[in-house]
Amino acid sequence: MRLARLSPLPLVLPLLCVVAGVASTASKLIIVTGANSGIGKECCRHLAALGGYRVMMACRNVTAGHEAANDILRQHPDACVECHPLDLASFSSVRSFAKSAVGGRAVSAVIHNAGVMAVPYRTTVDGHELTFQVNHLAQFFLTELLLPNLRRAYRDTGELSRVVIVASGAHRWASTNNQGAAGGLARGAGAAQHEVGAGGISYATEMSRGWGKWQAYAGSKLCNVLYAAELTRRYGGEDSGVVGVAVRPGTVRTAIARHSPLLRFIFTLVQPFLTSVEKAGEVVSNAAVDPYVAAGAYYDKDVRTPASAAGQDMELQAALWAVTMNILVSGGDLQRAVDLG
Numbered sequence: 001m002r003l004a005r006l007s008p009l010p011l012v013l014p015l016l017c018v019v020a021g022v023a024s025t026a027s028k029l030i031i032v033t034g035a036n037s038g039i040g041k042e043c044c045r046h047l048a049a050l051g052g053y054r055v056m057m058a059c060r061n062v063t064a065g066h067e068a069a070n071d072i073l074r075q076h077p078d079a080c081v082e083c084h085p086l087d088l089a090s091f092s093s094v095r096s097f098a099k100s101a102v103g104g105r106a107v108s109a110v111i112h113n114a115g116v117m118a119v120p121y122r123t124t125v126d127g128h129e130l131t132f133q134v135n136h137l138a139q140f141f142l143t144e145l146l147l148p149n150l151r152r153a154y155r156d157t158g159e160l161s162r163v164v165i166v167a168s169g170a171h172r173w174a175s176t177n178n179q180g181a182a183g184g185l186a187r188g189a190g191a192a193q194h195e196v197g198a199g200g201i202s203y204a205t206e207m208s209r210g211w212g213k214w215q216a217y218a219g220s221k222l223c224n225v226l227y228a229a230e231l232t233r234r235y236g237g238e239d240s241g242v243v244g245v246a247v248r249p250g251t252v253r254t255a256i257a258r259h260s261p262l263l264r265f266i267f268t269l270v271q272p273f274l275t276s277v278e279k280a281g282e283v284v285s286n287a288a289v290d291p292y293v294a295a296g297a298y299y300d301k302d303v304r305t306p307a308s309a310a311g312q313d314m315e316l317q318a319a320l321w322a323v324t325m326n327i328l329v330s331g332g333d334l335q336r337a338v339d340l341g
């Protein structure tokens, strides 16, 4: 069935997908962030191949996003693909994406795939350490903004809406002190100036507090695992019908290693043993559409696997939620009465 297509002249309208034709009511909207390259692009290709989904590619680089979309459409001309700008390093971009690109549409799944690894120290326009904002904070913010859309899809279809978070085995390297939720969380991820909750959780995002690029990555990936579980606990009930799942896509040779010459070298050495980017895309997209995927769970590729002890720590899951909410509410980004506990 022909649903809708991207404009053959995407550069004429670089910020907007041109949707020609009317989507079937059977098509479910799935958003994939960081969709212009690597695992995100292959995830979109897999969804396009499956059919029945309207794939929204959310990309920081929209020109690359349109090129990726056109590449997918060449292979799957009947697919329904659209591309919109989203920069997770800017809350204002996240807000515009939710408002302008998604609007009131029902959303069956959001795949939080976009991420950075081992980037040099930098703070965003919103004042947060880059890795923490892109890999966790902005994902959380986007999900909150899209909750009505996710709930609507659940009401319309009776099927649980999914928030898929592309995590990593690196979550196991995250430093937590031995006091669990009461003492600290994932050194390297978070904001030192935000200390909240009975547990007095504090994160170090400042150089002076021992920030390190690998710990920042590992910490942010621990956040992914904790967040998927807590989101399910909070929104997975019948009143909401929104569940999370965290997925490790495998070790995949992509542009993610661009900031680490050593990792690029290692990737070259072990290339035959790596997961292909196509397989990783399939694994991640299946987490959004496979009805047998367990809510709140951590998957190592397509196998449900226990996360690290810290990742399974329910106090830590709740504490991360509280810290994140507090950052977004106190920063004026989420304007609503929320239960910070």
Ligand SMILES: NC(=O)c1ccc[n+]([C@@H]2O[C@H](COP(=O)([O-])OP(=O)(O)OC[C@H]3O[C@@H](n4cnc5c(N)ncnc54)[C@H](OP(=O)(O)O)[C@@H]3O)[C@@H](O)[C@H]2O)c1
Pocket (backbone or CB within 6 Å): 033, 034, 035, 036, 037, 038, 039, 040, 059, 060, 061, 064, 086, 087, 088, 089, 090, 112, 113, 114, 115, 116, 117, 134, 166, 167, 168, 169, 248, 249, 250, 251, 252, 253, 254, 255, 256, 257
């Ligand atoms: N590759 C692996 O071995 C591996 C293993 C475990 C987990 N993962 C996870 O898999 C996910 C995808 O990574 P990948 O390997 O496919 O690497 P990739 O090709 O570098 O893809 C990362 C994507 O995230 C986007 N992105 C980066 N910063 C962004 C921002 N501020 N706003 C919006 N989008 C942004 C990138 O956009 P640009 O093209 O504009 O930079 C790109 O589309 C990441 O979350 C990563 O942590 C990867």
